[in-house]
Amino acid sequence: MPAKVIVRDLQKRYGRVEAARGVSFEIHDGEIFGLLGPNGAGKTTTIECVIGLRDPDAGQIDVCGIDARQQPREVKQRIGASLQSTALQDKITPREALELFGSFYRKHLDPVALLERFSLAEKADVAFDTLSGGQRQRLALALAFVNDPELIFLDEPTAGLDPQSRRELHAEIARMKQDGHTVLLTTHDMDEAQALCDRIAILDHGRIIATGTPTELTTRSAGQHLVSIVVTRAIDAAWLADLPSAQDVTVDGERARFHTTQPSRAVSLLLSRLQAANAELVDLHVQKATLEDVFIELTGAALRD
């Protein structure tokens, strides 16, 4: 499968800060690629270089087979982008905005069709400042599609949306993939990344520290499971001592949790100790590691600071 985006050894520094220290990744044609990383990891810099807003100090960037460093304008012709919050003039209407942005591109789609597709036909001729948050987000997506792009870049597409709009947007992104578009998105939401992305790259301190499908990443995470229990009386720390491969044991009154690579052996031993101590079980959970666990494990930081 040909690569839609190739980034090799991207480097960019601002004064003494190294925002990107040799970032490399590829995005395949037709996939949804998620770029994750804590704040300050170099996500914004990397993306700005890819979509032609910034010129890196070193490295190679090919987008749709075009050298983005040589022809940033040409790259912009072929990609569509939707920023976290798309701001337009207060009094511009969706139809006018689509006409205006369409005029920026060689190839552009019919505003009426876009309004239909993004359920904005009813709001086509009202001022931008009267649109709801969900409608604005749909207009932002419509604007990203105005040039029928090969690659779509979505920056935090669901941030600040209500659950309903969020579900609609997820469906829309899935549809983009079905239509053969390649999507690059950033998100804070691990569930979203897990649900939507074909592949994920995790960026930290200006470097890609992990790449793979969500499943690959979670299983690669040393097969860690999280066990959490709640019992009827205060837990004695001795009950949790020397459980098989238990790590990060925390006890808090009637509650306790730990990580283990051998969940069934650890749990059966723990249950027999509870029985001996005559403590009744209230709740027991055994969870596979989530993407978030992987992320924290890899970066040592929570996504939301």
Next chain:
Amino acid sequence: MRALLQQLRTSLRLHFRNPMALIYGYAFPTIFLIAFWVLYRYDRVPLVRHMGELLTVTVLGGACFGLPTTLVSERERGVWRRIRLAPVSMLSVVGSTVAARYVLLILAALLQIVLAMLIGMPFPRHPIQLGIAFTAVAFAFLGLGMVIATLADNVPAVQALGQCIFLPMLIIGGVAVPLASLPDWAQHLSAFFPGRYAVEALQTAVNGNGLAASRFSLLALVTIGAASAIAGTRLFRWDAQQRFVGRGGKGWIAAALVAWVAVGVAAEAKGRIASILPAESPATSASTPSTPSTSPAPTASVEPSAPPSSRSAVPAAAPPTPQQPSTSTRAPSPPPEAGPTAPNDHASAPPATPHPPAGERSSPPLPLGMTGAMPGPPPVANAPATSPETPAPPKPAETASGHEPTSWQAVTMQNIDDKLVFDRLPPDNGVFTPIATSDQQPDQDVSADLDALAAALPDWTPGKVADPVQRVRNLLYVPSVVDIFQLPSEPYVPLLVFDQIEQQIPKEDLIKILYWIAVHPDQGDGSAVQALGPLGIPNGPSDLSEVRNRAGYYAVKLLGRITGKRPGK
């Protein structure tokens, strides 16, 4: 190109959806127009002399507030951040906004011109050159607006920065206040602001001799505009958080200011400080008559379109000295209105009586208001000592000297010498009862006014009443009203009226009558003040005291001229 046009169209559409922008863009120019109309309501042709100022205020407002507010608010709310994702250049984004603003300014200017023409202003004399001048003005000021937009982080900062440029330019930059009314230092300072060049370029196209007379102004505007455009481009920021990094940073502001300084220095070097426009009222500014010789005086260039006959009466009002052939576009034909007693005769007339010795003139000081709106009574020596509160005592004749004449026929030269103090009269080049000197030249419009007045004066009914005292009073009311209203013709009208009076009244009688009027300014019929229409002068104020007071002063001034006690200077 398509993108630019689409942006231009969108900018214009959005502008017309923004009520605040409409108020700023069109209501303000209209308000300024009405304000100027009210302010200069006694101009013979409404607003034609102030179109340059009005249009400049409009462009200045659009540049200092309109343009940067649009640019900064779009940048502030993140519109540019979104546009930047598309393959458009910064030049196209800013260019379309500037172009839209230019179109809006043209609309506002047309609105002003049409409104002014509805009031009675004639069509601009050089419409195409007016378009060129307007474009140069817009270029200079919109460049300025761009620099404001790049410097300001938010809209309130635009307001603050804009005011810093708008207000000084209006007041001491020669835009809202005529240069001639400014003190010398302010005139020099104004040479460093683009405002005055804008006014000059526009005004010469509206009612002057066209852009040929304002080449320096055009050049100054283009220089300032180009420097601002370069600085604005260099300082451009896609968002306000972006610092001024690299490529000289804020140093480019200095580059823009250097252009202002360069223009100012060039103006100083070329002696372009005094306005090239005709002075509003020459008598109000001491520096105006000293127009540098390098500056083309409005009358210096021969304009064939002006019929020579339109100036024929001017010599009667302000006799040009024969040593000034270079400024003479006047008709060779003799002035028909100038009678046998040409104004020059004032100076050559032998003194009727010898000057009183200096000692005899040691009269008590008189409360002569030189500049105030309520000057004291005419310089009658003894009368005001009684009651300074009343502007002119009703019967001053009864106050002091025992041998006061009881009728004007009984006035003697001795009375004049006793009572009148010629060396305390307000100066002829002041603002109170001004009289033009021989080297003062009325400009074209004023000449036309004077022609009309000279033609109408002999047939003016109040100027032909039987009683010679009343006749002289009526005639003296004419320059008095013109003076009160500060019409541009104010220094010239007295000369015309003096001529008329001298033609009608024998000198012996006139001396006595003038004395009588000076001592009794409040007597006689004042209805002539309300009958000035046929002379092309607005009727005087209903409160006659001001008019009578000035008529008294003019009487003494004329008396001084014909007796040689105070020759015209």
